[in-house]
Amino acid sequence: MKSRLNRLATAALAVALTAGSFAAIAQVTVGGAPMYPTKDIIDNAVNSKDHTTLVAAVKAAGLVDTLKGPGPFTVFAPTNEAFAALPAGTVDTLLKPENKAALTGVLTYHVVPGKVDAAALTKMIKDGNGMASLKTVAGGSLTAKSSGGKVMITDEKGGTATVTIADVYQSNGVIHVVDKVLLPK
Template structure:
């Protein structure tokens, strides 16, 4: 669920954003050196990205593969390997241990939103929210989305920020937005 404030911005700006997003959606997106096919689901595409091997390993360790292969739709903010590597030393190894599955699951589902929200939808929510949109994640936490120039920036509940580096990677069961940091719930 996504909550926003009362719309106040001009609809012409939203129309321009929607048109640009529709044009971008027609082009095949490459992520991690692999084509992302809209006919494949989130997992089937993610396993082909060399930039998301840590995320895929974490999704497997958390037991979320079947969930992210289901019809959804889902919006996934997908941290890169570099984003995971930027965490304090040993964090990823610790999270991947079976005894930490609950914590890993909470962190991963904090990057997932129920529903399909492409860049145009998120941009509209930010405009409608007077520069800010609050996004409810599957884990029950919230992310705050803001625009910084042409980039969407997400802020987690601990004040950490991530930038969307590749938007609108369409999947058969949703959309992925590649981000440059791991977002952390409270």
């Protein structure tokens, strides 16, 4: 009886350690903050110090409730550095209330309906002979390619962003962090 209890206790400990190790491996950190797959896109993004501009823009555009919705959504999330690389004054201009429609257009251009994780995107690129076209919520298109082991996303103006952190899973989709702001026509 005692040895059976010891075996059960050992097995329970092994399962707990394996589950804990898996959770530690699966945990993704963005902008210094852990991202939880049980939280929605907004609830995770507000904790990333690298996405304060994006969060401010989403709030100004009135898209918080949408991105807290059931989705699923795939978001190509530009960092603060990506927004800072835009021409001087662009972000300030977009954040003005009178430019809400333009801001909404730019932000929804970074969102693709459905949950397109890295594996799905890689398969789409392979199936498309090295290129995949993604239809955005804004109605435009993004083109995904693989180059040097990295996924590159090209906008309709020819600008290209690199996915720097892929597969940040959310309860309502997935985020891929990108290093450039993507712009529609």
